[in-house]
Amino acid sequence: MYDNHGYYTNNNIVGKSGDFITAPEISQLFGEIIGLSIYSLWKNTINQSFNLIELGPGKGTLLIDILNITKKFPKFQKSLNIKLIEINDDLMKQQKYNLKTNVLHTKNIKWVKDLTSLSPNPAIIYANEFLDCLPIRQFYHNNGTWVEKMVNFNKEDEAFFTENKIIQDPTTLSFLNKQDHNNILEISEQRDNYFHQICKYLRKFGGVSLIIDYGYYNNPNNFTLQSISNHQRTNIFDNPGTQDITSLVNFKRLIEIAKGHNLNIYTFCSQKEFLLSHGIEKRKNIILKKCNNKQKDIIEKGYERLIDEKNMGSLFKVLIVTR
Known part of the structure; x- marks a missing residue:
């Protein structure tokens, strides 16, 4: 998956022309609520110069929404040292173009390959649909x-x-x-190791981790591995290296890892609960006042998709960990 010929290193994979659409591509409301949440977390736990680190930034849409909604907080924006962890060179080029086009100041944005090459500052490390891509057994x-x-x-x-x-x-x-007498289990050593790295960073330098992904707390007792191409489920063995392969994230395991590093579980809930409790409906109504009928329809449909319990609202989980 991750060598020079892997899916995530060589493809245009996000958006309508790619294989899957992530929440930031569905509605600006998602990124704006995440941005306001990050600002609040920074103000309450850091309130100084810090690293804002995104894992797997896609097209850069989420970061653009975060930076735009937090323009009203100049101290926050002056404190930013933005680090984007990206292994896909094509996506990196697209991120640079989109950020340059949509954000006024990009001098403090740097691209790195992993967490080991970061400056020793407190950090807010966030990821949307990143951990689900890592290999499983x-x-x-x-x-x-x-x-x-x-x-x-x-x-x-x-x-x-x-x-x-x-x-x-x-x-x-x-x-x-030890896994609750389940008959079927999925384990991801790479996912565990990556989250261990995040927790070690927070334990050493301080800060917050915000993880959003589709997953579960209680083991569903079935296999969750799936492949997607052109927004449709496919045979996992078709066209190796050209389709998205993912699995549900075991959030109970992430919580165990965080607690093992003596970190605090600040929030764990569904995406619907998180977005509603952080004011997405109020934000939607503010935006609708400035929209024509076509724009209103797009905003309403995006909003419903994000919080729909039969879709993303229930399946996606939010985990916030603090030192």
């Missing part, structure tokens, strides 16, 4: 043993799932056996 319990689903190839070099690797590693077995 799948396990199921069968006749008293744990078995891992693997991928194999037939004589025609076509990939398929095979379920024949019995888990004998003591560390993995110990972890699996």
Whole structure:
């Protein structure tokens, strides 16, 4: 997924012309509420020069909305050192173009490949639909043993799932056996390791992490791996490297990791609960007063999609962690 030929390093993947649309692409309301939330978190927990770090910024839409809505807070904007973590060179170029076009001051925006090359300042680290992209391992319990689903190839070099690797590693077995007697489990060591890095940074330098992604707290006891191309679900083995492959994020696991670093769980809730409690409806009504009928329809549809319990409102979760 992440080498030089991987999906996230080589494709135009976000937006109507890509494979999936993220919340910032649906409505400016999302980015504005996130921006106001980040400002409030900064004012209450940092209130000095800090790193604003976005993981996987897509087209830069979310950051643009954050910067535009916080223009009214000059002290906040003067305190910003913006770091964008991006591995896709094409997206990086698009981000630079979009930010230069939509934001007046971009001198304090820098692009980096990972968290290790950041200056030692307090930080607000935020990510929207980032952790779901990291690789997972799948396990199921069968006749008293744990078995891992693997991928194999037939004589025609076509990939398929095979379920024949019995888990004998003591560390993995110990972890699996502690997971609430579920018969099906997904584990992402890369996701865990990335969140460990975030927590270590916050523990050392201070700040806040804000994670938004689709996921669960209680294990659904089924496999969640899926692939998407042109906004449609596809066969996961079709056209390797050219479609989006994701899985639901285990937020219970993230919370366990954060607590293991002696961090505080500031917020954990659904996207609907978060957006409504932070004033998205009031913000929508303010914007509607300045819109024509066509614009009003777009704003209303975007708003409903963000908070709809049958769609993004319930499936997406928000986790805020502080030192």
